[in-house]
Amino acid sequence: xxxxxxxxxxxxxxxxxxxxxxxxxxxxxxxxxxxxxxxxxxxxxxxxxxxxxxxxxxxxxxxxxxxxxxxxxxxxxxxxxxxxxxxxxxxxxxxxxxxxxxxxxxxxxxxxxxxxxxxxxxxxxxxxxxxxxxxxxxxxxxxxxxxxxxxxxxxxxxxxxxxxxxx
Amino acid sequence: xxxxxxxxxxxxxxxxxxxxxxxxxxxxxxxxxxxxxxxxxxxxxxxxxxxxxxxxxxxxxxxxxxxxxxxxxxxxxxxxxxxxxxxxxxxxxxxxxxxxxxx
Numbered sequence: 660x661x662x663x664x665x666x667x668x669x670x671x672x673x674x675x676x677x678x679x680x681x682x683x684x685x686x687x688x689x690x691x692x693x694x695x696x697x698x699x700x701x702x703x704x705x706x707x708x709x710x711x712x713x714x715x716x717x718x719x720x721x722x723x724x725x726x727x728x729x730x731x732x733x734x735x736x737x738x739x740x741x742x743x744x745x746x747x748x749x750x751x752x753x754x755x756x757x758x759x760x761x762x763x764x765x766x767x768x769x770x771x772x773x774x775x776x777x778x779x780x781x782x783x784x785x786x787x788x789x790x791x792x793x794x795x796x797x798x799x800x801x802x803x804x805x806x807x808x809x810x811x812x813x814x815x816x817x818x819x820x821x822x823x824x825x826x
Numbered sequence: 827x828x829x830x831x832x833x834x835x836x837x838x839x840x841x842x843x844x845x846x847x848x849x850x851x852x853x854x855x856x857x858x859x860x861x862x863x864x865x866x867x868x869x870x871x872x873x874x875x876x877x878x879x880x881x882x883x884x885x886x887x888x889x890x891x892x893x894x895x896x897x898x899x900x901x902x903x904x905x906x907x908x909x910x911x912x913x914x915x916x917x918x919x920x921x922x923x924x925x926x927x928x929x
Contacts, residue, residue: 688928688929691890691929692928692929695890695911695912695913695914696911696914697909697910697911763929764887764889764891764892764927764929765929766891766929770891773901774890774891774894774901774929777894777900777901777902777905778890778901778902778905778912779905
């Protein structure tokens with residue numbers, strides 16, 4: 660506790676490089692949780708993580724039904740990979756996950772971004788990945804503050820009590 | 827568990843300063859707790875506090891999202907009224923338990 664008082668976390672810099680529901684939400688929950696505690700939070704979306712802040716993709720995030728050993732059937736039995744390959748299964752599983760989260764009061768991605776930015780958190784897109792995927796500023800959610808380089812990201816990270824978290 | 831005197835009334839509080847019994851709460855106590863948090867309460871603050879107390883005493887879990895959708899204040903306004911950690915500060919001032927929500 661003494662350590663908590665002497666060396667509080669003042670800023671979190673969260674990098675999200677994946678488009679799975681679970682990875683995107685891990686980043687968003689951590690960012691929002693920080694803002695709620697009065698900790699400065701900046702989230703940097705890169706590579707496939709850009710889907711989470713791209714207007715056309717942010718409402719269509721999926722979880723992987725192939726190659727996901729943690730995935731189970733509703734009763735707890737293992738989820739057969741071969742089932743996950745069938746058309747529509749991934750979409751169905753993803754929709755189930757989203758409705759489960761909605762029941763717990765976890766907002767959809769666009770509303771989550773709004774919560775984070777309303778609390779002073781900042782959302783960034785990675786310049787390199789944006790160029791790689793041929794995206795433009797207008798393809799992104801209005802909550803995206805800027806498209807920045809990794810160098811700018813480190814500049815924003817400067818200061819005592821900063822933590823960098825990679826999702 | 828400890829005791830504290832706010833507005834001439836002795837109340838029991840947790841180690842991090844939250845009232846243990848929301849029924850001991852009064853507006854005068856709220857004003858003094860708010861001063862400890864560096865906030866001078868206005869009618870707008872009290873509108874939010876009333877909403878928080880009403881929902882909590884009904885047993886509903888509170889999140890920043892539900893408060894932002896309450897119609898009393900939007901999320902941005904909530905952060906402005908209780909700067910830093912709004913849900914924690916507002917809960918403490920409203921005399922209810924420390925929030926346990928992750929969103």
